[in-house]
Amino acid sequence: MIKKQGWKRPYFTILAGEGVSLVTSGILQMVLIFYLTEKTGSAMVLSLATFFGFLPQAVLGPFIGVWVDRWSRKFVLIGADLFIAVAGVGLAVLALKMEPPIWTVLGILFLRSVGSAFHTPAMSAVTPLLVPEDQLTRCAGYSASIQSISFLVSPALGAILYARWSLSAIVGLDVLGAVAASSIVAMISIPKPSKSELTGQAGFFTDLKNGYMAIREDKGLFQLLWIGTMYMLVFMPINALFPLMSMGYFGGTTTHAAIAETAFSTGMLIGGLVLGAWGGFKRRILTLGLSVIMMGTGFTASGLLPANGFIGFVALCVVMGFSAPFQGVQTALFQERIEPECLGRVFSLSMSMMSLAMPIGLMLSGAFAEVVGVHQWFFISGILVIAISGLMLSLPAIRGLDQKPDDAVQQAVPSSETVD
Numbered sequence: 346m347i348k349k350q351g352w353k354r355p356y357f358t359i360l361a362g363e364g365v366s367l368v369t370s371g372i373l374q375m376v377l378i379f380y381l382t383e384k385t386g387s388a389m390v391l392s393l394a395t396f397f398g399f400l401p402q403a404v405l406g407p408f409i410g411v412w413v414d415r416w417s418r419k420f421v422l423i424g425a426d427l428f429i430a431v432a433g434v435g436l437a438v439l440a441l442k443m444e445p446p447i448w449t450v451l452g453i454l455f456l457r458s459v460g461s462a463f464h465t466p467a468m469s470a471v472t473p474l475l476v477p478e479d480q481l482t483r484c485a486g487y488s489a490s491i492q493s494i495s496f497l498v499s500p501a502l503g504a505i506l507y508a509r510w511s512l513s514a515i516v517g518l519d520v521l522g523a524v525a526a527s528s529i530v531a532m533i534s535i536p537k538p539s540k541s542e543l544t545g546q547a548g549f550f551t552d553l554k555n556g557y558m559a560i561r562e563d564k565g566l567f568q569l570l571w572i573g574t575m576y577m578l579v580f581m582p583i584n585a586l587f588p589l590m591s592m593g594y595f596g597g598t599t600t601h602a603a604i605a606e607t608a609f610s611t612g613m614l615i616g617g618l619v620l621g622a623w624g625g626f627k628r629r630i631l632t633l634g635l636s637v638i639m640m641g642t643g644f645t646a647s648g649l650l651p652a653n654g655f656i657g658f659v660a661l662c663v664v665m666g667f668s669a670p671f672q673g674v675q676t677a678l679f680q681e682r683i684e685p686e687c688l689g690r691v692f693s694l695s696m697s698m699m700s701l702a703m704p705i706g707l708m709l710s711g712a713f714a715e716v717v718g719v720h721q722w723f724f725i726s727g728i729l730v731i732a733i734s735g736l737m738l739s740l741p742a743i744r745g746l747d748q749k750p751d752d753a754v755q756q757a758v759p760s761s762e763t764v765d
Contacts, residue, residue, distance in 0.1 A: 355533045356475045356484065362529030363468065364491040366426055369522025371499030372506060373433060374457075376515050377450055379507045385447060396704070397455040402462040403700035409462050410693025411552045414686055418471050419535045423527040425464035430523035432456035437516035445512070466692035473680040473688065474536045481680050482629060485673030486620025493613035493666070500606070538685035556690025559683055565742040566682055570695060572737045573675055576637065576730065578702040582710030583644060583726050586719055587662075590647065594720045595655040608659045612666025620670050628747050629674045634738040636671035639664065641730030648724025678746055 381390050413421050436453045439445050476484050506515050560566050587609070588602040595601065625632035643665035650657050683691050714722040737743055 362526040366526035367495040373519040375503030406693040406697030410690030413689030421467040429460035437513040470688035481677035489670030490617030496610040559687040582706040608662035609666035612663035616667035617670035633674040637734035639668035645727025
């Protein structure tokens with residue numbers, strides 16, 4: 346049994362370090378997008394940048410999860426941060442000698458995504474090793490708050506620094522952020538999960554299969570994983586269409602698009618702080634379901650706004666952003682119900698499914714939005730999201746996730762003290 350007394354200091358210390366790294370990494374990511382936009386002005390190149398940014402996480406995710414579970418998670422966190430930074434250093438050295446070719450920038454985005462494919466599941470798998478079960482939902486809120494801060498400040502700082510600094514200097518800032526995060530993780534003691542028959546006792550592909558079975562055997566979590574993928578199939582394309590809604594349907598400028606994005610991130614920050622302080626309803630599936638309904642209602646209402654209703658859209662962006670962190674309840678449920686030694690594989694599988702859902706959703710939504718109009722697609726997407734939430738709340742296995750596995754066993758097997 347892993348002791349978790351005094352968990353706040355190590356957890357929040359790591360979270361603060363990762364927050365610094367998130368901001369500096371986000372700045373460089375935005376700068377690379379600005380660079381590609383300025384040099385090519387090509388939507389195809391930007392689409393390729395998105396493709397290279399998610400490809401490693403989609404394709405390599407399940408395999409990476411095996412290594413995350415086999416290796417020291419502290420080592421994975423440090424190694425992933427430094428790998429992402431080193432990939433940027435290669436670009437910085439090239440930028441000192443010449444203008445980096447487009448294919449080089451795309452390659453760097455690919456390598457950085459490989460690092461993220463290791464880092465993201467490792468961080469999610471480390472949290473339950475430090476944090477008590479009854480605090481996991483709150484910590485999901487704090488994590489969402491850190492991410493929303495990055496979403497808020499990285500684009501603005503990226504734009505400012507891109508106009509004033511060289512590409513090499515911005516890469517240097519990212520390296521400093523990675524070194525700071527890695528140094529903090531190195532100083533924190535992270536417990537190691539106990540090894541079981543599910544990890545490291547057989548070959549690589551057997552471990553891969555066992556990781557899948559760890560979630561397959563929990564009917565509620567398995568259903569929730571697929572419903573979450575359905576949700577991302579609808580949500581991710583809509584997320585990408587926010588600028589088109591602001592500039593196309595409402596007739597705004599890039600400033601209007603930035604205002605809408607900032608409103609969403611502000612709502613997300615507030616929602617994360619509220620979830621961290623409150624912890625959600627006692628019935629966590631209710632918290633998750635209502636947050637998805639709130640998001641779907643925001644999409645639907647946005648699609649009903651008139652072409653001069655941009656102010657209303659900004660207000661709805663705050664509401665939709667507010668609902669987003671509460672969906673971190675799903676992460677907390679995975680952390681609570683899956684054995685720690687399998688979490689790397691489970692989170693990598695989840696990340697892979699979400700990443701694969703994104704391009705499929707983008708292709709479908711792009712085609713439909715061209716035909717019916719972006720505002721009508723917002724309305725349709727909202728109805729789909731509300732339907733997905735209704736399906737989730739109607740499935741008995743998912744509703745049963747509010748009951749801990751140990752509690753279910755205790756109810757199924759009477760105690761010897763109660764038998765006459």
